[in-house]
Amino acid sequence: MTLVMGMDVGFRKTGITIFDIGGERDELIHAETVQSDNLEMVRKLDSDMSSVFSLLVAFDKILAEKCIHAVFAESPEGGSRGARASHCMGMAKALLAGFLHYNPEIEFEIFSPGQVEVALGIKLTPGEAKKLGMKKGERAKWKKERLRTCVLTEWPDFKGWPKAKAIAEDSYDSAAAFLCARTAGEIYRKLKEKECKIKR
Numbered sequence: 001m002t003l004v005m006g007m008d009v010g011f012r013k014t015g016i017t018i019f020d021i022g023g024e025r026d027e028l029i030h031a032e033t034v035q036s037d038n039l040e041m042v043r044k045l046d047s048d049m050s051s052v053f054s055l056l057v058a059f060d061k062i063l064a065e066k067c068i069h070a071v072f073a074e075s076p077e078g079g080s081r082g083a084r085a086s087h088c089m090g091m092a093k094a095l096l097a098g099f100l101h102y103n104p105e106i107e108f109e110i111f112s113p114g115q116v117e118v119a120l121g122i123k124l125t126p127g128e129a130k131k132l133g134m135k136k137g138e139r140a141k142w143k144k145e146r147l148r149t150c151v152l153t154e155w156p157d158f159k160g161w162p163k164a165k166a167i168a169e170d171s172y173d174s175a176a177a178f179l180c181a182r183t184a185g186e187i188y189r190k191l192k193e194k195e196c197k198i199k200r
Contacts, residue, residue: 002191003029003066006181007073008173009096011048011088012036014055015170018066019178021188022195026178028155030066033162033170034058052095059099063106069191070107071100072181074173077112109185111177119180122146144169151175 002022008015018030036051062068075096076089100108117123122143129139151172162168181188 002195003068004070004072004178004181004188004191005062005066005068006174006176006178007071007096008170008177009073009075009092010170011051011055011092011095012038013167013170014059014092015172015174016062017171017175017178018062018068021192026182028158028160028175031158031160031162031171031175033167035167048091052091052098055095056099063103068106070109070187072177072185072188073108073110074113074116074177074180075110077114107187109181109187111180111184115184116147116173116176116180117143119183120147120150120176122150147176148172150179154179 001020004019004021006015006017006019013033013035015033016031017028020027020029034055037054038047038051040047073096075093096110100106111119114123124134124139124143126136126139129136129142134142148169155175162171178188
């Protein structure tokens with residue numbers, strides 16, 4: 001059994017999926033969206049620190065229960081129009097960096113949302129969206145639905161997705177990060193080849 005983890009890293013909630021890549025077919029065995037405690041304190045600084053602590057505790061709990069060999073994460077790449085949103089993206093990247101730094105035995109690859117879209121064949125440029133008559137919000141919704149379809153097509157029999165749609169989409173995104181690693185990464189290929197050699 002070789003377990004790997006897909007992650008869609010966010011500052012308030014992070015999607016996580018766990019796969020066993022030890023067999024002929026990669027088996028999805030767990031999906032969840034971990035949420036921060038979202039405590040509103042007097043200082044935003046204290047709220048942010050509490051959020052990071054609560055997410056790290058949740059990540060550590062998963063690692064204590066499962067022997068994870070590699071992490072494949074989708075992480076926000078740049079900023080956004082709003083200062084708070086940009087801040088949260090930066091905190092998410094720092095959260096991921098800290099988590100990986102303090103678990104050096106786990107190999108990892110990090111992908112941008114754009115890389116995931118290309119790997120899954122759902123990249124849609126603003127020009128292409130304009131030709132289809134899509135506005136910006138519609139383009140994002142289209143991509144989310146296509147991503148979800150890719151994931152559910154790959155694991156149609158898995159029943160462990162979070163029930164709430166707003167929470168489940170983070171788990172779908174984490175599974176998409178794994179699919180990206182399978183297509184465009186090096187670590188998945190190396191682990192899979194190692195499994196094949198052991199079985200010979």
